[in-house]
Amino acid sequence: MTPPVPRPRSGDGRTAAQVIRSLAPSIYAPSFLEFAGMAALMPMVPLLALDLGFSQSSAAALTVIFGIAAFAGPIPAGRVLTLLGARLALVGTGALMILASLVAFAVIEPGAAAEPARHQQLVLVGLLVVIAACSQVWHLGRQSYLGTALPPTMRARGMTLYGGTIRLGEVVGPLLGAVVIAMISSTAVFVLFAVMVGAATVMITVFLPPGETRAAVPPRPRRGMRSEARIRLDRAVLGRMIAVGAGITPVMMARVNRPVIVPLLGAHLGLDPAWISLVFGVSAALEILLVLPAGTLMDRFGRAAVAVPCALLMGAGFVLLAVLGTTLDGHGRTAALIALLVPSLLIALGNGMGSGIVMTLGVDVTPVHGRTGYLAWWNTMLGAGRLVAPLLVTGVTLVAPVAVAGAVTGGLCLVGGSWLLRALPRYTPAGTGRRGRGGATAR
DSSP, rough: OOOOOOOHHHHTHHHHHHHHHHHHIIHHHHHHHHHHHHHHHHHGHHHHHHHOOOOOOHHHTTTTHHHHHHHHHHHHHHHHHHHOOHHHHOOOOOOOOHHHHHHHHHHHHHHHHHHOOOHHHHHHHHHHHHHHHHHHHHHHHHHHHHHSSOOOGGGGHHHHHHHHHHHHHHHHHHHHHHHHEEEEOOOHHHHHHHHHHHHHHHHHHHHHHHSSSSSHHHHHHOOHHHHHHHHHHHHHHHHHHHHHHHHHHHHHHHHHHHHHHHHHHHHHHTHHHHHHHHHHHHHHHHHHHHHHHHHHHHHHHHHHHHHHHHHHHHHHHHHHHHHHHHSSSOOOHHHHHHHHHHHHHHHHHHHHHHHTHHHHHHHHHOTTTTTHHHHHHHHHHHHHHHHHHHHHHHHHHHHHHHHHHHHHHHHHHHHHHHHHHHHHHHOOOTTTOSOOOOOOOOO
16 A cells, blocks of 8 residues: 655644645735725726826826835835834734725715815825835735745745735725625725725734734844944845846836736727726636646745746747737737737736745845845835836837837846846755755845
8 A cells, every 4th residue: 555645844844734724814814805905996096086187197197106105115114014013013004094095985985976176186195195105014014924934945835825815816806896886886995995904904913923013133243243244244135135136127017017018009909998808807817827836836946947937928928919919900809809818828827927926035035134124125126116117118108109118028027037047046945846955045
């Protein structure tokens, strides 16, 4: 009789399933609830802005608030987490988001049926600022917590599952939003967001382990050694962060540009919004299917086994989008759908493989002591890419068709993938399925 195959275990003897179950009520379930609420709210923001008297360009510009927060917010968020601790910071910012969304509903709801006023526009902008700032605390807090709570042998699987909960929330949220809008009104998405974030905050309050309520402070070195040791540590960590971040930033930029380039190109090809939405829906389903396999591949064969194909496939997808969008333009609806769907599936294949890759790499290149602060700088560096990405599309489309913006985005991803092929084996773990000395990793 063949003996049973032992189940893989973490360093403390727990199986991967046990580790994931222990994190579900404190991290994964609250993350799903928050992102579902966000995904229900955000598509309505431009439409509500138009109802409140914003011009079309001003309504579109409101999304820049989140790009600015992604660049300028991580470092202040890290200080908040260090000062207050994970639980208090997450609960406090969750309460702020709930209060802001309820105030927005109370103030903006009358404007939906009457003449909008200036103070209602200001309340909408204020709500977005609060959500953008508080979301940085939530994201950084969970990323830092997972970096400590996940054993190194299953770090990628845990981080990838976190990315999967985000994607699942982005699928479920708009469906819930559509139901609420149909039954009540468009401004009711504020209440839906408050309910979802409220449930997530309650779960964090109840289930976040007591040991995570205070931020860990590393022991201070002796005065004579402090300056030299700090310089060496800062330079070493900074070198890893820049080397890896330079390759993964194009992936982040591609993720930001996809919901801009694909709809614009679809509209240029003559597809109506229903077909464009269908393309996004099919792509999202493909991405969700790849979440768990991607994490397993990273833990077993190293980060490059997933990060490099992620960047190269996304790059190839954007380049193909530009090529087909140009060559099949004017050949009818079927050709237009093929020109949009086939490259989008290729992009989704790469993006799905990269679920959680940015967060995993952030933990890989940062040390245990002071990790929250280093992750704040990591997120700031990637936030610069998030901020530049839409500006890149805007600049290109001023002088060329939107297909060219797709080609430029794809080219950056191809370069990033080539760079990651060289950098990741040196700076990140090699994986449990490979023999020999693994790459450097911050412990």
